[in-house]
Amino acid sequence: MLMRSVRCQSVPRRMTQTKPGTAKILRNTSFESLVVSWLMQDGWQVFVPILDNAHQTDLLISDGPHYYRVQVKTVDATSEAHVIENRWDGSNLPCVVCFARNSNWGYVMPAFSQRKCKLNADGHFRFQQTKGQFMKAFHAL
Structure with missing residues (x-):
């Protein structure tokens, strides 16, 4: 009986260092991806702008006839009383999702008009970082 040698393919391993600036962008984008996934599972159409620079729109969501802009923020919050800065003033943005980067919770909030506000x-x-908890908070807006 002729036996073939089987070549085992190794599992993927990242063998390079990620630059700090790149790591930050990857981490922040991963939170946006969570929101995309949860909203799509809830039935929303989700659009991601090619370029977000100065438009304060990370996601555009639609239920069909209506479109809404969503900004996703990440912060190094040590408590839920962490103060965030309004960086979307005058942008006609209805909703902000803010994740505590160093924990497993976040907040969904209307885009406030004050210069600063507590989470x-x-x-x-x-919300806790689960689909159910996020959607409950999102629908409470």
Whole structure:
């Protein structure tokens, strides 16, 4: 009986260092990808702008006839009273999703008009980083 030698292919391993700036962009984009996935599973159409520079729109979502802009932020928050800065003033943005980068929770909030605001302010909805918790907070807006 003739036996063939079987070549085992190794599993993928990243063998290069990621530059700090690149690592930050990858980490932030991964949070945007979570929101995309959860919203799509909820039935939303989700569009990702090719370039977000100065437009304060990370995602554009639609239920069919209506379109909404969504900004996704990440912060190094040590508490839920962490203060975030308004970087979307005048941009007609209805919704901001903010993730605590160093933890497993975040907040969904209307885009506030004040210069600064606490994550846990009235009208902001906390979620654990699960689809169910996120969608509950998102639908509470």
